[in-house]
Amino acid sequence: MLYKAREIEIGNIPLGGNNPVRIQSMCSTNTMDTFATVDQSIRMVEAGCEYVRITAPGVKDAENLYKIKNELHKKGYNNPLIADIHFNPKAAEVAAGIVEKVRINPGNYVDKRQTKAINYSQKEYDQELERIEERLFPLIEICKKKSTAMRIGINHGSLSDRIINRYGNTANGMLESAIEFIKICENFNYRNIVLSMKSSNIRVMLQATRLLVKKMIELRMDYPLHLGVTEAGSGEDGRIKSAIGIGSLLQQGIGDTIRVSLTEDPEFEIPVAKAIVKNYALNRTSNNSYYNSNNFFEHNSENYEYSKRKSISVRNIGGSNKAVLISNQKLLDEDYLFKNKKITENETKSSFPIFNTKEYLQKTNKAEFHFININLNQDLPLEESFIEKIKSDETAVLIAEANKNSGFEDFKTFFEKLNKENCQNAVILKKTYKNQNINELVIQSSVDFGSLLIEGFGDGIWINSDFDEKTVNLNQLALGILQACGSRISKAEYIACPSCGRTLFDIQKALEKIQNATKHLKGLKIAVMGCIVNGPGEMADADYGYVGAGPGKITLYKNKQIIKKNIEQEKAIEELIKLIEESEIEGIKGIREI
Numbered sequence: 001m002l003y004k005a006r007e008i009e010i011g012n013i014p015l016g017g018n019n020p021v022r023i024q025s026m027c028s029t030n031t032m033d034t035f036a037t038v039d040q041s042i043r044m045v046e047a048g049c050e051y052v053r054i055t056a057p058g059v060k061d062a063e064n065l066y067k068i069k070n071e072l073h074k075k076g077y078n079n080p081l082i083a084d085i086h087f088n089p090k091a092a093e094v095a096a097g098i099v100e101k102v103r104i105n106p107g108n109y110v111d112k113r114q115t116k117a118i119n120y121s122q123k124e125y126d127q128e129l130e131r132i133e134e135r136l137f138p139l140i141e142i143c144k145k146k147s148t149a150m151r152i153g154i155n156h157g158s159l160s161d162r163i164i165n166r167y168g169n170t171a172n173g174m175l176e177s178a179i180e181f182i183k184i185c186e187n188f189n190y191r192n193i194v195l196s197m198k199s200s201n202i203r204v205m206l207q208a209t210r211l212l213v214k215k216m217i218e219l220r221m222d223y224p225l226h227l228g229v230t231e232a233g234s235g236e237d238g239r240i241k242s243a244i245g246i247g248s249l250l251q252q253g254i255g256d257t258i259r260v261s262l263t264e265d266p267e268f269e270i271p272v273a274k275a276i277v278k279n280y281a282l283n284r285t286s287n288n289s290y291y292n293s294n295n296f297f298e299h300n301s302e303n304y305e306y307s308k309r310k311s312i313s314v315r316n317i318g319g320s321n322k323a324v325l326i327s328n329q330k331l332l333d334e335d336y337l338f339k340n341k342k343i344t345e346n347e348t349k350s351s352f353p354i355f356n357t358k359e360y361l362q363k364t365n366k367a368e369f370h371f372i373n374i375n376l377n378q379d380l381p382l383e384e385s386f387i388e389k390i391k392s393d394e395t396a397v398l399i400a401e402a403n404k405n406s407g408f409e410d411f412k413t414f415f416e417k418l419n420k421e422n423c424q425n426a427v428i429l430k431k432t433y434k435n436q437n438i439n440e441l442v443i444q445s446s447v448d449f450g451s452l453l454i455e456g457f458g459d460g461i462w463i464n465s466d467f468d469e470k471t472v473n474l475n476q477l478a479l480g481i482l483q484a485c486g487s488r489i490s491k492a493e494y495i496a497c498p499s500c501g502r503t504l505f506d507i508q509k510a511l512e513k514i515q516n517a518t519k520h521l522k523g524l525k526i527a528v529m530g531c532i533v534n535g536p537g538e539m540a541d542a543d544y545g546y547v548g549a550g551p552g553k554i555t556l557y558k559n560k561q562i563i564k565k566n567i568e569q570e571k572a573i574e575e576l577i578k579l580i581e582e583s584e585i586e587g588i589k590g591i592r593e594i
């Protein structure tokens with residue numbers, strides 16, 4: 001079945017339907033600072049941002065949106081504004097009378113965090129839902145009257161305790177939370193709705209979004225979708241994470257608006273978002289550009305959970321081995337170097353041949369370990385004789401190579417065939433990039449490889465590019481992609497929010513300093529979050545957290561527990577590193593293995 005979103009009205013820029021995928025971002029200024037917010041909004045719009053989101057933590061901030069909107073209009077900027085609301089229905093109601101769209105988070109709109117777990121009886125649960133409906137009703141009425149749109153924005157990190165108690169902190173919990181709010185809106189005949197299912201974990205974000213689309217198809221709903229990976233961090237790793245999550249869905253026809261969240265000034269998010277849309281959003285005027293729920297990947301697992309394609313292990317490739325790299329650039333011991341038409345194992349220095357499909361079919365003697373290069377642009381459909389031969393060849397690793405003229409669809413055809421024939425040879429994904437700028441290379445390689453790895457396809461990757469080592473470190477890029485997909489962990493990971501008007505410290509500087517001090521701690525997840533209101537919930541599975549607690553104050557966490565409260569900002573980084581050193585002493589000496 002195809003999924004095609006309805007068109008909804010958001011000021012002068014409609015969303016969904018046949019409209020192009022819209023790009024949005026969010027101000028990191030204090031909402032009460034009208035001029036700073038206006039200036040930043042203009043920089044965002046000039047960069048290509050279509051909707052500008054601004055936080056409204058309280059009623060005063062919500063009221064100030066009026067001034068901000070007026071100033072922008074005076075300067076000739078009429079882009080729709082979105083108010084971002086957490087915990088404050090009153091602020092939402094004020095904002096809904098001013099801006100074109102409000103974003104609410106069902107995890108904290110009415111439900112509050114509880115200190116102890118409650119096991120709701122069905123009656124109590126239903127009473128809670130009635131309470132939510134009552135509290136949501138005034139907002140819906142204002143939205144209807146003012147033609148204001150609403151995003152029901154579910155975050156994996158901030159599900160309500162009520163939902164978590166019943167469904168767990170899972171993609172299914174996210175789905176339930178969304179459906180509850182949609183149904184309330186529909187009960188009041190309000191349908192100007194956008195939905196989002198965000199997580200800092202790409203697998204969870206993909207699973208939740210697909211579950212939601214499947215459910216909407218079943219319920220005959222057709223609301224547009226906002227895509228994003230929360231707390232993606234900064235620099236290359238932040239771009240990689242965002243590109244994989246958003247690009248994977250866009251290239252399958254899911255998604256109507258996107259926000260790339262980086263811990264950088266918001267205008268820097270826009271070129272990344274544009275590159276993802278340009279390369280991966282389908283042409284939305286044709287019917288086959290819409291999401292098809294019969295897609296092969298969707299059937300990889302019934303509940304859309306991650307599962308890896310079964311493959312045979314040869315040397316250290318395939319099976320349960322971590323993903324490997326083949327590279328033209330000097331690399332780590334456990335990986336493979338391509339030089340002089342041969343592939344050499346770095347550790348043992350043994351070299352292995354690569355055959356093309358024709359050479360392989362002519363080959364009669366049983367070689368030991370060897371690679372077979374399958375050019376997806378020329379060798380599809382795979383010949384039956386070829387399939388028969390590789391099926392019984394347990395020493396062969398396949399290299400599936402895409403070039404400029406081939407990509408996702410060809411990989412899909414290739415894996416479908418292997419699956420159908422029960423052919424379990426390990427597969428290295430290869431793609432060649434020529435004449436590109438570095439930013440495009442990062443985005444494209446992230447989506448091209450990441451969208452397959454994240455579905456469990458591929459036992460290794462080979463980014464083949466004409467960039468030299470001094471210009472682009474292809475191995476670092478490849479390891480970043482593998483880490484983002486959970487296919488191989490090679491360094492520390494950072495979960496960092498993009499910051500907003502609630503952030504009261506220089507989060508970009510703090511993140512940079514923390515990264516420099518901890519990047520060698522392989523496998524650790526360290527969160528750097530702007531505020532104590534949303535930060536602790538959103539940092540989900542981080543090992544350590546550095547969270548803004550008030551002006552100039554930071555609170556440190558270890559595994560969700562507060563360890564030190566309200567430390568002076570100047571001392572907080574040092575304290576965090578001390579805390580990690582004390583707890584991870586083995587890791588500091590060695591590099592913690594996970």
Ligand code: SF4
Nearest residue numbers: 497499500530531535
């Ligand atoms: S966690 Fe960061 S982006 Fe989210 S509300 Fe707090 S400061 Fe803003």
